[in-house]
Every structure is written in C-alpha cells, then in structure tokens.
Amino acid sequence: MNLDNSFNAMVTGINGHSMTIGILGAPINNGNMGCLALTYSLLAMLEEIANDLGTVFTYYNFEGVGDPTKTHILCRNLGIEEERVKSFNIYPVESFLGLCHRPHKVFGTFSALKECDLFIDLTQGDSFADIYGDSVFNKNANGKLLVEKVLKKPLILGPQTYGPYQNKKNKEKAKRAIDKAALVIARDEASMQYVKYFTDKEVYTTTDLAFILPYKSGGLNRSTTVEHATTSEHFNIAVGVNVSGLLSKNKLETTPTEFHLKTDYDAYIEALLSWLINADYNVSIIPHVVADYEYGRLIAEKFPRVKLVEMYQNPMDIKSKISEFDIFIGARMHATIGAFSSGVATIPTAYSRKFNGLYESVEYPYIVDLLNSSTEENLEMTKMYIKDYVKLKVAAEKSMEHINLLERQTISLLKEQIVKC
Structure with a gap:
C-alpha cells in the first residue's frame, strides 16, 4: 500500500518524513457536484499548504470503492499526480460490527487508516446532522469516532454545518466526536453558536471551502452592462x-x-x-x-x-x-x-x-x-x-472580499495543525 520507492524519493516531508492525509466525508466518486466541489476545494487548499511547506502530501480518501476515471479527472484538473490519491471503503469498518465480525473484509481499509498521519473530515458539508435521517448521521459520526477513539489519530473537522440534532442520542454522539477532535471549524456563525450549547470545545468560524473552487470564466456575464432592462x-x-x-x-x-x-x-x-x-x-x-x-x-x-x-x-x-x-x-x-x-x-x-x-x-x-x-x-x-x-x-x-479573508484563515488553521503532526 506504500508508494513505490521512486515516488517516495521526491517526498521530502515535514520534519524529515512524508505525510499521508486521510480524507473523510469529501467524495471523489459522487454524482452530487456540491460534494465534489468541497473535495476539489479541500485538495486545492492542501496542495497550496504542501507547496508552502516544501513537501508533497499523499491523500487516502475513505469514501468507498474508487472510480479511476473520476480520480483521473480530479487529478488532471488540480495538477495532482494520480499515484498520490487513493480510495478505500470505510463503511464496513465504521460500523464496528464489521470490524469485529468481518476482519478479513476490512483488513485492507484498516491498514490504510493506520497509515494516515492525520484526518480531515468535511461530512459532505451539511451531513453532520440528522436532517437526513439517523442512518446517515450514524454512518458519518461512527467514522469520526473510529479515527479518534480506536485509531487515536488527530481528526480535523473542517468547515461544515453542525446540527441540527433532533434526536438526543445523536447530539450526545456528536458531542463525543467534537470534543475529541484536534481542530473544529464551522462554516458559519450559527453552527458555531449551536455547538456552544452542548460542548465547551473551541470552534473556529470561517466559511465554506467551495467559495475558492477554481473555474474558467466564460466572460459572458452581462450584469454590468444591463442595469435597467425593459x-x-x-x-x-x-x-x-x-x-x-x-x-x-x-x-x-x-x-x-x-x-x-x-x-x-x-x-x-x-x-x-x-x-x-x-x-x-x-x-x-x-x-x-x-x-x-x-x-x-x-x-x-x-x-x-x-x-x-x-x-x-x-x-x-x-x-x-x-x-x-x-x-x-x-x-x-x-x-x-x-x-x-x-x-x-x-x-x-x-x-x-x-x-x-x-x-x-x-x-x-x-x-x-x-x-x-x-x-x-x-x-x-x-x-x-x-x-x-x-x-x-x-x-x-x-x-x-470578506470571504477571501476567511478562506485564508482556514488555510492558516489547517497548516498550523498539519505542522504539529
């Protein structure tokens, strides 16, 4: 599962070692362009941090079975070597039952999880809540707790919405995951205030990562020329x-x-x-x-x-x-x-x-x-x-103008936590 020697030779790493970042809740193989926008934006931001630190990151994405075509499209658009982006299926592992009763099916994923130096979780931006049902909430929350309590690895909860939690048990589970996180970032003030109601964890407020998603302007927007149209x-x-x-x-x-x-x-x-x-x-x-x-x-x-x-x-x-x-x-x-x-x-x-x-x-x-x-x-x-x-x-x-400042704050927070690892 390690990269080959020729590729490892180009990875200088931080403090003399290479870094593998586990990605949760930010899919590559998904039909929802909003979820993909978060993934693309996160990796673009991490690539900027890596360049600033003079290193190269490897990304293990725990979203399910990888689609080489979609991984290729992402890497081509962001200028990332494809051998640095790998996908693994976390779902049999995060259920805990799969971990206990089907170890032969989850060994590869669990080994990949252990290789990661730290994890960043975006929970698809708004799915760390129970508005989409208890099953979706539990799948996302269990993955966080697996990283924090079983693997004991640092988990960054990246910019996202927290809650609402209509079920009391869901709120308690969310609190456990938030309290254990190495860094918690909300993408809006309302989420930060909401978390304050049930935990003392420090929460930073920035904004949604997708605001910085790269694109090519078509140059066809006419809003500045048509002001009072009949x-x-x-x-x-x-x-x-x-x-x-x-x-x-x-x-x-x-x-x-x-x-x-x-x-x-x-x-x-x-x-x-x-x-x-x-x-x-x-x-x-x-x-x-x-x-x-x-x-x-x-x-x-x-x-x-x-x-x-x-x-x-x-x-x-x-x-x-x-x-x-x-x-x-x-x-x-x-x-x-x-x-x-x-x-x-x-x-x-x-x-x-x-x-x-x-x-x-x-x-x-x-x-x-x-x-x-x-x-x-x-x-x-x-x-x-x-x-x-x-x-x-x-x-x-x-x-x-304000959003651009908030995005720079996100980069600073992530970079500080990465350097600690």
Whole structure:
C-alpha cells in the first residue's frame, strides 16, 4: 500500500518524513457536484499548504470503492499526480460490527487508516446532522469516532454545518466526536453558536471551502452592462435556475429528509418559470445532482422555451458554466456558492438553516426561505430580487472580499495543525 520507492524519493516531508492525509466525508466518486466541489476545494487548499511547506502530501480518501476515471479527472484538473490519491471503503469498518465480525473484509481499509498521519473530515458539508435521517448521521459520526477513539489519530473537522440534532442520542454522539477532535471549524456563525450549547470545545468560524473552487470564466456575464432592462430587453439577461430533485414531490432523490417546507416547491418553480418566460428572460435549467437533471427534464417538457443544460462530470466545469449567467436561482447550496463566487447575482432558495447561517455570516441577505415562508411570498420576493439583480451582484462582490479573508484563515488553521503532526 506504500508508494513505490521512486515516488517516495521526491517526498521530502515535514520534519524529515512524508505525510499521508486521510480524507473523510469529501467524495471523489459522487454524482452530487456540491460534494465534489468541497473535495476539489479541500485538495486545492492542501496542495497550496504542501507547496508552502516544501513537501508533497499523499491523500487516502475513505469514501468507498474508487472510480479511476473520476480520480483521473480530479487529478488532471488540480495538477495532482494520480499515484498520490487513493480510495478505500470505510463503511464496513465504521460500523464496528464489521470490524469485529468481518476482519478479513476490512483488513485492507484498516491498514490504510493506520497509515494516515492525520484526518480531515468535511461530512459532505451539511451531513453532520440528522436532517437526513439517523442512518446517515450514524454512518458519518461512527467514522469520526473510529479515527479518534480506536485509531487515536488527530481528526480535523473542517468547515461544515453542525446540527441540527433532533434526536438526543445523536447530539450526545456528536458531542463525543467534537470534543475529541484536534481542530473544529464551522462554516458559519450559527453552527458555531449551536455547538456552544452542548460542548465547551473551541470552534473556529470561517466559511465554506467551495467559495475558492477554481473555474474558467466564460466572460459572458452581462450584469454590468444591463442595469435597467425593459421587458423587450429581458432576453439579453441570462437566468440559470437550479431545480432540486430532493425537494420535488416526486422525490427523484432518495436521500431521506426530516424537514417540511412551508413553500410548495413544485408550484413555486412552475410559477417562477412561467413568469420568467412571459417576461422574455433567457432561461436555462442547471442540474447540480443527477436527480436535479431528471426533475429538470420533466420541467423542460412543460416549458419548451427553457433550455436544459446537460449534467456536468466535475464541479469546476459546472462552475465555469454557471459563471456565464447574469442571475442564478438555486436550491443546491453549492450551486449557489459557485454562482456567488464567480460574480453572478445569486438568489439561494433555502430548505435548511445551512443556507441562512452561511449567507448571514458573509452579510448577504438575499435569500428565499422555503422552510418558513409561503409559496406566494417567496415567488414575489424572488421576482423583486430578479428585478434588482445588479444590486445583488454588487453585494456579492463586496461579500467576496470578506470571504477571501476567511478562506485564508482556514488555510492558516489547517497548516498550523498539519505542522504539529
């Protein structure tokens, strides 16, 4: 499992030894571009730290069975040698039962876990909570506790949302994992305050890693030139709408949910698209998860004037596509982050407090609250934001100045912890 001698020779390491970093909750082989955006951003950040330290990191990603094609795409885009990125299946191990009763099936993974010098866990950004059900929570929490209590290795909880924990036992398990962590970083103030309610652990607040996801600007954004458009000019304004297969009544995404929207999401989307089309905006549907594409295909059949963009294979390409729009309306948080950080006027349609907490932390108030506001209220608010989209673009650009400082803080915190190892 060790790298070959020729490759090891180029790894100078820190304090004279090479470093292997275990990655949890940041997949490479996933159809959710938001999860992939976090992985790409984390590895880009770690590569910057490695260059600064004059070393080379090896990455063991404990996400499941690796897909060489997707690993190749990631490494090509980030300029990482493929032999430095390996995937292992942690799930039989983190269950503990698998560890006790099927040791022959988990030996390889367990050996790889022991080789890691430290671990960084992102929990897919928002899955260290029980809003997606107890099974998802336990799978993620058990992996953390395995690293901390069984392997006794340093675990960094990278920028993410913490909670909510509706089940008391889940909150107790989360507390154990947080208390044992070497470093805890929240991606918003609300998460930091939430953790303070049940643990004394010091929590640093920065922001979501995906704000720094690299991309290639298409140079087609026209928000600075079309400020007060008449209806006849609206077709010059490109609007991207990210529809969510998670929120549709058809439940095209199988992820379990423990939240209830006050907004009728399907009715909201159809009314919004009807208004945009009647006002002659140039509208495209942008999927960010495979289920979004399926839902978008159904929507496009009802609205022939709406263009359905094909599903992209990596987050850098989809962010590059999103950067071409003037306005972006999205229910996938990382799709909105891609728009926001590429200079597009962004309208997040929030289904959980992860949206509100994140955007409040960067002083961006232009959010549509699907949880707590009615369909009619949200439709009117969205129309108002669309009409004032230049103001939203300016606000996003101002917020990005603060976000860039927060991202540098994340790099500093990670680097400090890595050097300690």
